Amino acid sequence: MRKVADGSQRAFGRLVFASLLVHKLGIRRRHGPFLRSLKDHAATAIDGTTAIYAHAWYPLCFTGTTDQSRPHCIDVCGASVVFWHNGDRWFAALDECPHRAARLSEGRIRENGDIECPYHGWSFEGKTGRCSRIPQAESEADRMRESSRACTTVLPAEERHGLLFAWAAPLFGSTEPPDAAALDAVACEEIFETTGVKHVDYSRDLPMDLPTVMENVLASASTI
Numbered sequence: 001m002r003k004v005a006d007g008s009q010r011a012f013g014r015l016v017f018a019s020l021l022v023h024k025l026g027i028r029r030r031h032g033p034f035l036r037s038l039k040d041h042a043a044t045a046i047d048g049t050t051a052i053y054a055h056a057w058y059p060l061c062f063t064g065t066t067d068q069s070r071p072h073c074i075d076v077c078g079a080s081v082v083f084w085h086n087g088d089r090w091f092a093a094l095d096e097c098p099h100r101a102a103r104l105s106e107g108r109i110r111e112n113g114d115i116e117c118p119y120h121g122w123s124f125e126g127k128t129g130r131c132s133r134i135p136q137a138e139s140e141a142d143r144m145r146e147s148s149r150a151c152t153t154v155l156p157a158e159e160r161h162g163l164l165f166a167w168a169a170p171l172f173g174s175t176e177p178p179d180a181a182a183l184d185a186v187a188c189e190e191i192f193e194t195t196g197v198k199h200v201d202y203s204r205d206l207p208m209d210l211p212t213v214m215e216n217v218l219a220s221a222s223t224i
């Protein structure tokens with residue numbers, strides 16, 4: 001199994017940059033064709049090609065300019081991802097309630113930092129995805145919450161230099177743990193600490209999917 005960041009920081013940098021460019025893919029379906037085809041592929045095994053996309057960090061937003069009072073939605077590899085701030089840190093999860101598939105991003109952040117579904121009000125913990133509240137069944141809630149089917153799929157999320165990143169493996173059904181070293185590598189700590197270096201936050205939406213950008217737009221000789 002090959003991780004995108006293991007062999008080449010440059011390649012990983014390209015992937016992150018590509019994701020920045022296409023962070024809204026223009027495909028608002030829950031599981032777009034790109035992710036679906038990769039998940040089918042991953043049903044037997046995640047090979048090196050799939051791992052390039054699954055075992056990688058994707059930037060979700062510039063944290064300094066993102067409203068922390070409400071949830072947000074973004075597409076990652078064709079899947080909708082919700083991310084929110086609980087007053088202390090950022091969390092990310094599949095933007096799909098395990099109850100009846102409503103978009104969690106259209107719900108709200110509860111006072112305790114959990115995210116609440118807009119449809120029937122189920123709530124979920126950001127760290128584990130565990131269902132923390134079922135308003136219609138308070139007496140049975142403990143038993144119902146034990147079911148894994150009542151949990152939402154969370155994505156490990158980390159903030160670096162004003163960018164929020166999510167580890168995509170759970171979107172592909174992979175249990176590969178987040179690669180902290182890869183995130184540190186792409187964060188380019190030494191660049192930010194270099195005297196005289198300035199940076200600007202910039203993103204652009206392109207109406208195409210990630211493989212198209214990877215294969216046709218980001219020529220390594222001219223972007224790295």
Ligand code: FES
Nearest residue numbers: 097099100117120
């Ligand atoms: S669809 Fe989310 S609580 Fe019912």
